[in-house]
Structure formats: structure tokens, C-alpha cells
Amino acid sequence: MINFNGSLFPEDQKIFTYTNRGLKYGDALFETLRCVNGTLFFWEDHYFRLMASMRILRMEIPMEFTLEFLEEEIKRTIAANQATDKAVRVRLTVFRNEGGLYAPETNEISYCIETSLLDSPFYTIDEADYEVELFKDYYVNKDMLSNLKTTNKILNVVASVYAKENGYANCLLVNTDKEVVETINGNLFLVTGNTIKTPPLSDGSLNGIIRKKLMEVIQATEEFQLLEESISPFELQKADELFITNSITGIQPISKYRKKTFANVIAKKLVGKLNAKARMGS
Template identity: 80%
Template sequence: MINFNGTLFPRDKELLTANNRGLKFGDALFETLRCVNGTLFFWEDHYFRLMASMRILRMEIPMSFTLEYLEEEIKKTIAANDLESGAARVRLTVFRNGGGLYTPATNEVSFVIETSALESPFYLVNESPYEVELFKDFYVNKDMLSNLKTTNKALHVVASVFAKENGYANCLLVNTEKQVVEAINGNLFVVNGKQIKTAPLSDGCLDGIIRKKVMEIIASSEELELLEASISPFELQKADELFITNSIQGIQPITKYRKKEFGCEVAKSLVGKLNAKARLTQTS
């Protein structure tokens, strides 16, 4: 079952028309998050990111779009798919309603909620081979729109095709100044000794929720040092570890980039603390 504007429909129900602005112009936003035993991980962070993004795109935020209302609609969809007692992936998509060309006929919005089962209720470190390469055919722009989780992801799709065709697990994306900003599906962290570095939002990376949580963990640690600064491609092969963060996987270690192979000791230590943070959302 999927949830369209508060009403549940079978997953194969045709709901969207050819006039849909998300389809025609990429005029949509989405949030992807974990739900475990009925608890939405970091839901407040996802909600406030969505609201801020809607304001930036000048979408009209309905009065009904409260934190509590959207949480209730997500949980209703989870229950309709019998996923209340396990781990589930949730995607909430908000798109501007149809009409108009580049200039919308309205700024009113609709939403769709989709869910699917996940194997583990916890974030786990996957130590399987995970090789990446730079994707340099197209570049991420250094602006605020690149920070938003929109459906306008042509660059990420083409990079995914490149990765599949060449046998890579993922690709690292660079901006117009040839700085490494993120992976296809998450933020990048570079480990050198006790220093952990990630690209600043001003370089064009996604304003990721797990990026934010991992940065909080590092900043509060007495053993680790957080550095938010531009990443040069030349730094990658000199690093001790590389890892990617996103809301579904949590922390994904990179095991190989070109001729350099990496461990994942820091990633392992961080994923335990990330799970602890997630558990706090279940008890608060």
C-alpha cells in the first residue's frame, strides 16, 4: 500500500498523471528514513529539513503539514504494509501540484509515502568489498540547491550507470572546482589518524541527516577531531579510511579506491555511537 495525500491505495494503483511536475520538471523533494518497531529514526531532523527545503523552493506548506500529522501518516502506511514490528525504509515525496510550464500554476503540494522492509533494525558495518571511483563526466554545482534532497538527480543517475558499467560499488562526485563533495547516495568522510574530514555545504554536498549526526558524534569526542573543509581528489589515496553516510545504511566503509585499500576501524566505532543516538529517538 502507498499513501497519497492521506489515502491508502494499492501499490500498483496509477495515481500520477503525465502533468505531474515531479515528472516534468523534477519539481519535488523527498525524505528517506528508517523506521524500527514504529519509531522513525531522527524524524524531527528529517521533518525540519523538509520544511526548510519547501520554503527554499517556494512551495506552499499546508497548515496540516505538522510534525505530528506527517508522522501519523507515515505510521499509518507502515501499518498498512504490516511493517510495524520490524525495520522499514520510508520514502516521503512532496511535489508541487500540476499545471504551468516552468512557472507553476500553483505552489500547492501533494505527497506520497512508500515503505519497504529492511533486514536489520540496527545500523551495521558492511565489510564486503566496496570499491569506488571518481565520476568526472558532470559536476555538482556549488550552491544551495545542491544541498537539497530534490528529485532532480540526473547527475546521480548517470553516475550510477557509470559505476554499474565499470564494476564499482559507488562513485564519488566532484563539484565545478574539482573538489570531492559526496558519493552518489550519501556524504563522504575522510579519516586521517584522529582527524575526520567532510566537505562543507558551501561545496555543494547534500545536507544529510546522518552527516549531521556523525558530525555531532565526532565533535563531542575527546579522541577525534572534526574538520569541515574542501576535499581534494589527491587526499583520497592518502587517507586511512573513507566512508559514506546515509539514512538507510548509516555508515558504509569504502574498501578500495584505485590502488589504495582501506580498513574500517573508525567506521566501526562510529556506527555503535550512531546506533546509540538512534535508540535515543526510540525512548524520547
């Protein structure tokens, strides 16, 4: 079942038309999160990121769009899919209502909630081969719009096609200054010794929720030093580890980049702390 503006529809029900602004202009935002046994992982962070993003895009936030209202709508959708006691992937999409060309006729919005089952209730480390390559055909802009989780993801789509055609698991995206920013589907962390580095938002990286939470985890330990600094492509092969973070996978180690293979020792240490933080809801 799909939740469209509070009404539940079967998955095969046609609920959008060709006038949808998300389709025509990518005029939409989305949040993807985990829900396990009725608990939404890091829900407050997702909610406040969505509200901030809607303000940046001049979308009108409905009065009923409270933290509690949207949480209840998500849980109601999960229950309608008989998945309350399971691990679930949730996608909440918000889009400006139809009308207008580039200039919208209204800033009022609609929302859609969809769910699918996940294999594991917790974040786990996948130790299968995971090779990546730089994608240099197109670049991420160094601006605030790149920090937002919008449906304007054509660069990520083309990079995904490139990765599939060339047998890579993922690609590293670079910005207009040729700095490594993120991957197709998540933020990037680089480990050298006891130093863990991730690109700053000012480089154009997504303002990821797991990025934020993992940075909190790292800062709370005495074992590691966290740096929020630009990453040059030349640093990649000198690193001990590279890994990706996102709200569904948690932490995905990169096993190979060009001729360099990487360990996943630190990734394994951090995933347990991330699971603990998710269970605490903080």
C-alpha cells in the same frame, strides 16, 4: 499500500498522470528514513529539513503539515503494510501540484508515502569489497540547491550507470572546482589519524541527516578532531579510511579507491555510537 494525500492505495494503483510536475520538471523533494518498531529515526531532523527545503523552493506548506501529522501518516502507512513491528525504509515525497510549464500555476503541494522492509533494525558495517572511483563527466554545482534532497538527480543516475558499467560499487562526485563533494547516495567522510574530515555544504554537498548526526557524535568525543573542509582528490589515497553516510545504510566503509585499500576501524567505532543516538532519538 501507498499513501497519497492521506488516502491509501494498492502499490499497483495508478495515482499519477503525465502532468505530474515531479515527472515533468523534477519539481519535488523527498525524505528517506528508517522506522524500527514504530520509531522514526531522527524524524525531527528529517521534518525540519523538509520544511526548510519547501520554503527555499517556494512551495506552499499546508496548515496540517505539522511534525505530528506527518509522523502519524507515515505510521499509518507502515501499519497498512503490516510492518509496525519491523524495520522499514520510508520515502516521503512532496511535489508541487500539476499545472503550468516551468512557471507553475500553483504552489500548493501533494505528498506520497511509500515503504519497504529492511534486513536489519540497526545500522551495521558491511565488510564486503566496496570499490569506488571519481566520476568526472559532470559536476555538482556549488550552490544551495545542491544541498537539497530534490528529485533532480540525473547526475547521480548517470554516475550510477557509469559505476555499474565499470564494476564499481559507487562513485565520488566532484564540484565545479574539482573538489570531492559526496558519493552517488550519501555524504563522504575521510579519516587520517585522529582527524575526520567531511566537505562543507558550501562545496555543494547534500545536507544529509546522518552527516549531521555523525558530526555531532564526533564532536562529542575527545578521541577525534572533526574538520569541515574541502577534500582534494589528491587526499583520497593518503587517507586511512573513507566512508559514506546515509539514512538507510548509516555508515558504509569504502574498501578501495584506485590502488589504495582502506581499513574500517573508525567506521566500526562510530556505527555503535550512531545506533545509540538513533535509539535515543536525538
